[in-house]
Amino acid sequence: MAELTKPGTIERDRLIAWALGTxxxxxxxxxxxxLLHVTGGLPSLLGGLNTASGLALFAVLWVTTVWSTRRTLLGALGPALRNEMPIYQLVGRAVWRGGINGAAFLVGAGLVLAIPIVLSGSSSAIYSLLAGALFFATFGLVGAFVVGCTVGLLFGGIDALLLMAARALLNSH
Amino acid sequence: MDPLHLLVRWAHVAGMAAILGGALLLWWLAARRPPLDDRLTTRVAERYEWIFWAAIGLQVMTGVGNLGAFGNALPPPESAWGTKLTIKLVAVLALALFSVPRTLIVAAGSEADTTPHLSLPLLYGSTTVIVIGILGLAVWLAHG
Incomplete structure (x- = not known):
């Protein structure tokens, strides 16, 4: 356990969380x-979203995902990338953190999309926003949590395979 | 063209330059005989990995921003341009997937502060080749 608190290990884990989160x-x-491009749904989505909002939404996703990945990996890797916890426990943590990430992204995305509405000063638009916020705070968060858990499970599995590939390369010389 | 779209395009090109320039430098450093310094390559590689992933995030963000400029006028997937875009997106996914083990190996090396891993020339050489392929696709897309 002492190895995990070495400055080199802390720096290594920050880099791994940054890389995997991104x-x-x-x-x-x-x-x-x-998927949207090959099914022909991309133009309508792009037509309905302005560039600034699109950039801000991805920035929110990026920040929450790196944060969530860092929390998932906390103390999970030992020297030479060895597992410090059983793989099922790490994937379980990825599922839970994925769910929290989904909910955090929804809150961040809601704030990004609400800013132009609030700035517009239109009372009817602000009323609609409050009604939408009520929906998001209940069903939306549950939905985002479930979607986040599913995505977390998928990426937890992919990460486990990529870690195995890296360990195999490290041990090949 | 409005300033935001200009900034998005500039960031996309600058991000690609950072990814390709760094990969070329690391390939040369890792393959160089005799090596410059036992730990120098590992240190430079570690810095590059931070920049690489920042640039990948920026590429994704600005790449979608560039597509957004097309809006409803985006060519369909079955058109020649649409097929090129499909190939480019698959190539970007392949680059990201391939780059994770490379970063993990560099991170493991920096933790131990050891000499560069023997697979680094192959990993950075492959990264360079994939990035040049994506750059070719990007130029092909930009010219219709």
């Missing part, structure tokens, strides 16, 4: 864009 957020978005 990998998760980036691959998720590119996969969604690819």
């Amino acid at each position: 990998f998760h957020a980036g691959v998720l978005l590119v996969t969604l864009v690819l």
Whole structure:
């Protein structure tokens, strides 16, 4: 356990969380864009979202995913990337953290999308926003948590395979 | 063109330059004989991995931003341009997938503060080749 608190290990874990968190957020978005593109649904989505909102939404996803990945990996890897906990426990943690990430992203996305509405000063738009916020705070958060858990399970499995590949390369010399 | 779209395009090109330039530098450092310094390559590689993933996030963000400029006028997937876009998106996914083990190996090396791992020339050489392929696809897309 003392090895985990070494400065080198802390720095290593920060880099791994940064890389895996960015990998998760980036691959998720590119996969969604690819699926929408091949099914022909991309133009209508792009037509309904302005560039600034799109950039801000991805920034929120990126920040919450890196944070959630860092929490998932806390103390999970020992020297030379060895597992410090059983793989099922690590994947279980990825599922839970994925759910929290989904809910955190929904809250962040809601704030990003609410800013222009509030700035518009239209009372009817603000009333609709409050009604929407009530829906998001109940059903939306539950839905986002479930979707986040599913995505967390998927990426937990992919990460476990990528860690195995890295260990195999490390041990090959 | 409005300033935001110009900034998005500039960031996309700058991010690609950082990814490709760094990969080329690391390939040269890792493959160099005799090596410069036992730990120098590991240190530079560690810094590069931080920049690489920042640039990947930026590429994804600005890449979708660039597509957003098309809006409803985005060519369909069955068109020649649409097929090129499909290939480019798959290549980006492949680069991201391939890069995780590379980062993990560099991170493990920096933790131990050891000499560079023997697979680094192969990993950075492969990264360079994939990135040049994606760059080619991007130029092909930009010219219709």
